[in-house]
Amino acid sequence: MSNLSIIRTYPTTFHTEIEEINKYDYPKRTSKKDIELIKNISNTPGYIDDFDKWKLGKNYLSKSKNKIKIGGNKHKKLGEKFYLEHYYNYTSKEFDNNYILYNYNIKNILFNEIDNIDWEDYFLKTTKIYKDINIKNIKIDKQNEIINKKNQERDNYNDIVYEIIEKINKLIKWDDYVLFKGKKYGIPYVFKNIHRENDFNGLLKETSSERYDCRCSSCENWNGCGKEEITYYYKCNKCDYDYSKTISGYNRIIFN
Numbered sequence: 001m002s003n004l005s006i007i008r009t010y011p012t013t014f015h016t017e018i019e020e021i022n023k024y025d026y027p028k029r030t031s032k033k034d035i036e037l038i039k040n041i042s043n044t045p046g047y048i049d050d051f052d053k054w055k056l057g058k059n060y061l062s063k064s065k066n067k068i069k070i071g072g073n074k075h076k077k078l079g080e081k082f083y084l085e086h087y088y089n090y091t092s093k094e095f096d097n098n099y100i101l102y103n104y105n106i107k108n109i110l111f112n113e114i115d116n117i118d119w120e121d122y123f124l125k126t127t128k129i130y131k132d133i134n135i136k137n138i139k140i141d142k143q144n145e146i147i148n149k150k151n152q153e154r155d156n157y158n159d160i161v162y163e164i165i166e167k168i169n170k171l172i173k174w175d176d177y178v179l180f181k182g183k184k185y186g187i188p189y190v191f192k193n194i195h196r197e198n199d200f201n202g203l204l205k206e207t208s209s210e211r212y213d214c215r216c217s218s219c220e221n222w223n224g225c226g227k228e229e230i231t232y233y234y235k236c237n238k239c240d241y242d243y244s245k246t247i248s249g250y251n252r253i254i255f256n
Helices: 032-042 047-055 073-082 111-116 118-170
Strands: 083-094 100-110 178-180 183-187 202-211 228-236 240-247
Touching: 032 111, 032 240, 047 073, 047 118, 073 083, 083 111, 100 111, 111 178, 118 178
Parallel strands: none
Antiparallel strands: 083 100, 178 183, 202 228, 228 240
């Protein structure tokens, strides 16, 4: 007689992935390195001479020193090496999962006007901005550690379940079982096109099939999604056991 305490379905695996929380990026800020770089460049031979020509609207790259329109695209392009890009007064907009979009005000400062800025105050503000972000990111790191631990625990649990399922599939007799978390799991009623109940081991023969399109009102499409589903009907060749399974699309049924 069949052991009614044996469960004929597989243990459940879990596949929900908990996403990590995005860390805060650092807003673009003018650095001491940026300032030192342009100051060093301004001390190179010919730099001041090129700057004087550029101010007068002359192309310092041309041997003929041909005139260019002051304020024009060419003039602006040639003037890039005389400016420091200064990032200030940024604003931020936070989206889901701590994603932040930064908008900046950018001021081009000529190399000979750099010292007009109160850099000490600017760098103090930068330090505070980065410190606040670091505090937030430390908290996020701790949260992500917990998230990663939970995801790993899920994966470890699933690995054990897969091993249990493999053992179940290798059972021979209907009353054999595998013990998992205090429950008995045995051979499914149908496995690989065979009716395994009470060791009948009869072959399931297809008797008919039905195809229909989805017309459910819950679909986003008012008329239904139009997705075709096929229901296959089978009968055991050793007893009166009937079996059916519905799948989507045109593929033939695959027993698991």
